[in-house]
Amino acid sequence: MIKRNPNLNLLKTSYLFPExxxxxxxxxxxxxxxQILSLGIGDxxxxxxxxxxxxxxxxxxxxxxxxxxxxxxxxxxxxPLRKKIASVFYxxxxxxxxxxxxxxxxxxIGRLQVLFGGDLSVAIQNPAxxxxxxxxxxxxxxxxxxxxxxPENGFFPDLHALERTDLIYFCSPNNPTxxxxxxxxxEALVSFARENRSLILFDAAYASYIRDSALPKSIYEIPGAKxxxxxxxxxxxxxxxxxxxxxxxxxxxxxxYQDGASIQSDxxxxxxxxxxxxxxxxxxxxxxxxxxxxxxxxxxLTHFYLENARLIKAALQSLDIEVYGGDNAPYLWAHFPGxxxxxxxxxxxxxxxxxxxxxxxxxxxxEGFLRFTAxxxxxxxxxxxxxxxTIKSEKGSSFKFAMV
Amino acid sequence: MIKRNPNLNLLKTSYLFPExxxxxxxxxxxxxxxQILSLGIGDxxxxxxxxxxxxxxxxxxxxxxxxxxxxxxxxxxxxPLRKKIASVFYxxxxxxxxxxxxxxxxxxIGRLQVLFGGDLSVAIQNPAxxxxxxxxxxxxxxxxxxxxxxPENGFFPDLHALERTDLIYFCSPNNPTxxxxxxxxxEALVSFARENRSLILFDAAYASYIRDSALPKSIYEIPGAKxxxxxxxxxxxxxxxxxxxxxxxxxxxxxxYQDGASIQSDxxxxxxxxxxxxxxxxxxxxxxxxxxxxxxxxxxLTHFYLENARLIKAALQSLDIEVYGGDNAPYLWAHFPGxxxxxxxxxxxxxxxxxxxxxxxxxxxxEGFLRFTAxxxxxxxxxxxxxxxTIKSEKGSSFKFAMV
Numbered sequence: 051m052i053k054r055n056p057n058l059n060l061l062k063t064s065y066l067f068p069e070x071x072x073x074x075x076x077x078x079x080x081x082x083x084x085q086i087l088s089l090g091i092g093d094x095x096x097x098x099x100x101x102x103x104x105x106x107x108x109x110x111x112x113x114x115x116x117x118x119x120x121x122x123x124x125x126x127x128x129x130p131l132r133k134k135i136a137s138v139f140y141x142x143x144x145x146x147x148x149x150x151x152x153x154x155x156x157x158x159i160g161r162l163q164v165l166f167g168g169d170l171s172v173a174i175q176n177p178a179x180x181x182x183x184x185x186x187x188x189x190x191x192x193x194x195x196x197x198x199x200x201p202e203n204g205f206f207p208d209l210h211a212l213e214r215t216d217l218i219y220f221c222s223p224n225n226p227t228x229x230x231x232x233x234x235x236x237e238a239l240v241s242f243a244r245e246n247r248s249l250i251l252f253d254a255a256y257a258s259y260i261r262d263s264a265l266p267k268s269i270y271e272i273p274g275a276k277x278x279x280x281x282x283x284x285x286x287x288x289x290x291x292x293x294x295x296x297x298x299x300x301x302x303x304x305x306x307y308q309d310g311a312s313i314q315s316d317x318x319x320x321x322x323x324x325x326x327x328x329x330x331x332x333x334x335x336x337x338x339x340x341x342x343x344x345x346x347x348x349x350x351l352t353h354f355y356l357e358n359a360r361l362i363k364a365a366l367q368s369l370d371i372e373v374y375g376g377d378n379a380p381y382l383w384a385h386f387p388g389x390x391x392x393x394x395x396x397x398x399x400x401x402x403x404x405x406x407x408x409x410x411x412x413x414x415x416x417e418g419f420l421r422f423t424a425x426x427x428x429x430x431x432x433x434x435x436x437x438x439x440t441i442k443s444e445k446g447s448s449f450k451f452a453m454v
Numbered sequence: 455m456i457k458r459n460p461n462l463n464l465l466k467t468s469y470l471f472p473e474x475x476x477x478x479x480x481x482x483x484x485x486x487x488x489q490i491l492s493l494g495i496g497d498x499x500x501x502x503x504x505x506x507x508x509x510x511x512x513x514x515x516x517x518x519x520x521x522x523x524x525x526x527x528x529x530x531x532x533x534p535l536r537k538k539i540a541s542v543f544y545x546x547x548x549x550x551x552x553x554x555x556x557x558x559x560x561x562x563i564g565r566l567q568v569l570f571g572g573d574l575s576v577a578i579q580n581p582a583x584x585x586x587x588x589x590x591x592x593x594x595x596x597x598x599x600x601x602x603x604x605p606e607n608g609f610f611p612d613l614h615a616l617e618r619t620d621l622i623y624f625c626s627p628n629n630p631t632x633x634x635x636x637x638x639x640x641e642a643l644v645s646f647a648r649e650n651r652s653l654i655l656f657d658a659a660y661a662s663y664i665r666d667s668a669l670p671k672s673i674y675e676i677p678g679a680k681x682x683x684x685x686x687x688x689x690x691x692x693x694x695x696x697x698x699x700x701x702x703x704x705x706x707x708x709x710x711y712q713d714g715a716s717i718q719s720d721x722x723x724x725x726x727x728x729x730x731x732x733x734x735x736x737x738x739x740x741x742x743x744x745x746x747x748x749x750x751x752x753x754x755l756t757h758f759y760l761e762n763a764r765l766i767k768a769a770l771q772s773l774d775i776e777v778y779g780g781d782n783a784p785y786l787w788a789h790f791p792g793x794x795x796x797x798x799x800x801x802x803x804x805x806x807x808x809x810x811x812x813x814x815x816x817x818x819x820x821e822g823f824l825r826f827t828a829x830x831x832x833x834x835x836x837x838x839x840x841x842x843x844t845i846k847s848e849k850g851s852s853f854k855f856a857m858v
């Protein structure tokens with residue numbers, strides 16, 4: 051038979067989240083009655099807003115009528131949604147034609163990786179969402195520079211120490227560290243990219259969690275970014291569309307290759323060749339989520355999750371654990387210096403039946419960290435906090451968790 | 455800035471369907487009042503069945519409730535749908551775990567191309583759906599063998615003349631020729647793949663149009679296919695899901711690389727890394743479409759389009775045009791020997807305001823052909839037939855269409 055794509059040999063055997071699921075299953079097999087609470091995978095738990103449900107049902111109904119039926123939509127997305135996104139999120143900085151509607155950020159990152167291919171160098175934050183590195187390896191990219199983001203540098207890479215690369219993946223608010231880059235940090239990043247003629251792939255999937263009005267919600271708030279940045283975004287954490295599937299990517303017309311040719315034109319070619327558009331239903335659902343009332347609902351939703359984050363953060367801090375993030379992001383990044391992430395993961399699971407995500411799964415600089423997510427039903431969060439309090443009482447006992 | 459992915463230089467400037475759209479726009483600019491009828495792009499026009507609409511609306515409602523909400527589904531699709539597809543289409547030959555639910559055949563073809571990478575040889579039918587060749591070029595594959603499928607060989611490649619390749623794309627019922635391969639032809643194909651240790655990518659997106667009970671609807675009806683074939687399928691033409699987005703790919707557990715490693719395991723890695731599953735709504739819609747009543751609706755739908763095909767075929771034949779396909783496929787393949795496809799396309803557009811698809815857009819062996827699709831509202835089809843009749847009266851005049 052055929053040979054395996056050699057690039058796949060570069061991948062580690064197991065992808066982080068399936069491994070977490072496997073560990074959870076193993077644990078349940080060992081302790082069948084366990085009442086597991088997950089603060090692990092970044093999966094939304096609050097229902098869709100009634101407005102969105104109504105819009106989805108209406109769209110379905112339209113597709114069931116002779117007059118309302120449409121088949122393939124434009125691969126780039128329906129015009130009203132592209133216009134709406136341009137006006138709601140970009141305030142005239144971005145034209146509707148520069149917005150491409152996707153079935154989610156992850157899928158578009160994969161397509162961007164296909165667009166740029168394997169013959170280039172990339173810089174990736176360490177720790178980072180695993181798809182940046184895994185997708186790069188699948189393309190055969192060997193020239194990968196890791197940008198360490200730790201408490202020591204305020205989770206922002208030391209740019210002066212960074213070699214020039216073709217692409218720079220940058221996620222803010224960050225998954226997994228919860229760090230939201232400041233305006234001056236993003237200015238430095240854009241300026242670095244302009245000097246080095248690098249292209250930034252800016253993942254803004256958690257921008258709707260920013261509450262500090264001084265922090266930019268889009269890379270395009272930084273002057274000059276339109277010549278050096280693509281922005282990826284999503285309805286998943288903005289409006290609970292994780293299962294509905296909807297996102298968007300901004301590819302400005304001003305982005306050019308070395309020879310002056312248009313990057314957007316190639317992106318459009320990839321889109322029309324390998325994609326058939328997001329579900330029409332999801333697109334109408336997304337449109338409703340961006341109406342005035344929809345945005346208010348979304349604000350309530352992200353506020354609810356941020357309140358979860360605050361509760362978990364306080365509980366962890368009461369155990370004298372250093373915790374980062376959670377103020378402008380749905381992620382908390384808890385530090386256990388000197389411990390190994392999978393060990394703390396396992397210990398926490400066995401002591402409290404709480405599932406977290408091992409920081410080391412996001413890169414070597416995540417070793418010694420656990421990621422907690424703010425997604426979850428409130429009663430689950432409160433139960434988890436109760437269990438964490440129990441640990442506190444064991445402080446100084448065999449539970450190494452709180453002994454550090 | 456960065457350099458362009460050199461693989462993209464291999465692509466022709468314009469993708470077939472956008473070019474058809476551009477020509478149509480140009481024509482409308484020239485003749486603003488034109489009443490264009492499209493028999494061109496393979497896009498469904500009949501509404502979703504009430505059963506499916508109900509299921510979509512119910513799924514939306516569930517996602518709007520605390521109890522019913524789910525976030526990310528499994529990337530591979532929800533279990534009830536995988537089971538249903540296994541039982542409805544594969545009669546126990548394929549296990550639910552071998553079925554991966556996608557957001558459509560096109561997208562999964564793209565992901566299969568990412569899976570196998572650029573370092574291999576492929577065979578592609580000529581003519582063929584452009585995504586096979588374009589997607590292969592995007593991966594950097596240079597070693598592409600075209601398998602001519604023409605009236606002379608009954609639209610089935612001359613396998614004895616074919617060099618061994620790693621992958622063989624094969625679409626039946628075929629887009630664009632409308633040819634549905636016989637059991638003995640598929641047996642020959644599977645046997646060829648087994649002898650040559652090639653992997654068949656079998657595109658069965660139009661299988662639900664097969665009416666001749668002697669014709670296989672799945673490659674897995676052929677003994678031995680499970681060791682050499684992946685099958686790609688879709689709800690688009692089966693149940694009008696072109697805008698809803700849903701499909702599936704079968705990757706049997708028995709498929710192995712040269713070294714005995716599992717292809718399915720790598721496919722699962724690609725799925726979990728670069729995809730987040732089809733929309734949950736679409737999946738519940740698909741489940742309804744495969745219930746007993748749903749399948750009856752689907753039967754009615756495909757019957758309706760096949761009746762369109764019969765009408766168009768008869769009208770073209772009455773102009774003494776040789777027409778293939780349309781009996782077990784929603785595509786008609788009309789032959790205009792000695793003419794160039796884009797010329798006939800343009801002439802037809804100008805004389806009748808009917809949009810077709812130039813056969814040459816599907817490969818060099820499509821030169822001299824036009825593809826007509828059976829999708830369309832019945833009154834449009836009848837109007838188109840009326841216009842074609844008008845041509846007939848001009849036979850022998852300046853209209854070269856009917857002069858051949």
